[in-house]
Amino acid sequence: MKILVLNCGSSSVKYQLFDLNDEVETVLASGLVEEVGLGSPSLTHRRPGHDKLQRARLEVKNHTDAIRLVLDILVDTEHGVLGSVQELDAVGHRVVHGGERFAGSVRIDAEVMDALYDNVPLAPLHNPPNIQGIEAVTALLPDIAQVGVFDTAFHQTMEPHSYLYALPYRYYRDYGVRRYGFHGTSHQYVARRAAAYLGRPIDELKIVTCHLGNGASITAVRHGRSVMTSMGFTPLEGMPMGTRCGDIDPAIVPWIMEREGLDVEGINRVLNKESGVLGLSELSSDMRTFEEALRAGPDHPHYERSLLVLKLYTQRVKGFIGAYAAIMGGLDCVVFTGGVGENFVQVVEWSCQGLEFLGIDGVQARRAAGEIVEASTPGSRTRVLIVPTNEELAIARDTYDIVTA
Numbered sequence: 001m002k003i004l005v006l007n008c009g010s011s012s013v014k015y016q017l018f019d020l021n022d023e024v025e026t027v028l029a030s031g032l033v034e035e036v037g038l039g040s041p042s043l044t045h046r047r048p049g050h051d052k053l054q055r056a057r058l059e060v061k062n063h064t065d066a067i068r069l070v071l072d073i074l075v076d077t078e079h080g081v082l083g084s085v086q087e088l089d090a091v092g093h094r095v096v097h098g099g100e101r102f103a104g105s106v107r108i109d110a111e112v113m114d115a116l117y118d119n120v121p122l123a124p125l126h127n128p129p130n131i132q133g134i135e136a137v138t139a140l141l142p143d144i145a146q147v148g149v150f151d152t153a154f155h156q157t158m159e160p161h162s163y164l165y166a167l168p169y170r171y172y173r174d175y176g177v178r179r180y181g182f183h184g185t186s187h188q189y190v191a192r193r194a195a196a197y198l199g200r201p202i203d204e205l206k207i208v209t210c211h212l213g214n215g216a217s218i219t220a221v222r223h224g225r226s227v228m229t230s231m232g233f234t235p236l237e238g239m240p241m242g243t244r245c246g247d248i249d250p251a252i253v254p255w256i257m258e259r260e261g262l263d264v265e266g267i268n269r270v271l272n273k274e275s276g277v278l279g280l281s282e283l284s285s286d287m288r289t290f291e292e293a294l295r296a297g298p299d300h301p302h303y304e305r306s307l308l309v310l311k312l313y314t315q316r317v318k319g320f321i322g323a324y325a326a327i328m329g330g331l332d333c334v335v336f337t338g339g340v341g342e343n344f345v346q347v348v349e350w351s352c353q354g355l356e357f358l359g360i361d362g363v364q365a366r367r368a369a370g371e372i373v374e375a376s377t378p379g380s381r382t383r384v385l386i387v388p389t390n391e392e393l394a395i396a397r398d399t400y401d402i403v404t405a
Helices: 062-075 110-118 127-141 153-155 171-177 184-198 252-260 264-273 278-280 286-295 301-326 338-345 347-351 391-404
Strands: 001-010 014-021 026-032 041-048 053-055 090-095 145-150 208-213 216-222 223-227 333-337 383-384
Touching: 001 062, 001 127, 001 286, 014 062, 014 391, 026 391, 041 062, 041 110, 062 127, 090 127, 090 391, 110 127, 110 153, 127 145, 145 184, 145 391, 153 184, 153 223, 184 208, 184 216, 184 223, 184 333, 184 383, 184 391, 208 338, 216 301, 223 301, 252 264, 278 286, 278 301, 286 301, 286 347, 301 347, 333 338, 333 347, 338 347, 347 383
Parallel strands: 001 090, 090 145, 208 333, 333 383
Antiparallel strands: 001 014, 014 026, 026 041, 041 053, 208 216, 216 223
């Protein structure tokens, strides 16, 4: 079965084409359309075993144009992998916010679309382009099966005492203010891979999954179910990230607004775009900047600030691991994933230092390079794994399961 996976952002469309059956999972092509509706749209297209194709200065006014471009390159006689678009069996969409309505992936129909529109106030930046992608596919391929896979769905197993805030209850009742959590597709995928690697049923395990990239979140997975996660009502809560502040004292917000003369839009910009490791370091939102400075040593001009960033960041990771072990009443495995978690070995090692009381001993990490890496020492009571995530494959699998059910 040939399944196209789409991740539609406000000005981009990422895609991967899979050939799936019960035994084989093959990536046929992948790529990215950038600057959709902006000044200089471009296409990057990849096929295994071939050189990367890049095209610039394209006419891409909207998501329909972008997805038409994707379909055209997939059937291109020179660079394509399909004889015609009729060979496509289904399309799987990443949808950021499913609200309380969706606790799993669903086949998209008119009722689902109405619910997606109802959830736009919960994710005003992310859900609209997700919806535009679905509507574009409907316009271009009206008869094809489409499946929505939600970032929030995995966390719908949290209980009220985990997802509610100590705010007036009417804010939850009237506006849906609660912890939703994000990166759920990744957390579920790596937890399952970790269980398979350990050779144990996931419904016996207590796992903390650390998805660390430009966005970062940490989840307590008890017996295969999310019971707590660090992101909240929005992706701003929890870990400090590339440009997002993560957890702070809420009273800082009006205090800064008053002193800097900021309105709501201004403070949102500060918290979401100017904070995190970018704001703290005054250098970069890319953790590789700090990795390079630390590798160079104390003589590097940015060494001290990079050291500060790494200490603060890994202390936050460590705090979540400890807290979630307490919530679950034990810990069998810690999983690191995402661009930072899979590649920045000091983040893994420093995040685990001092956790010997949890059964984590002598962690020595190395880059994942596409394979699972065991960072804990042999015989460690709590295993530490670096597990490469693959959200696109998870979306393709869910799409396959729903379409073939």
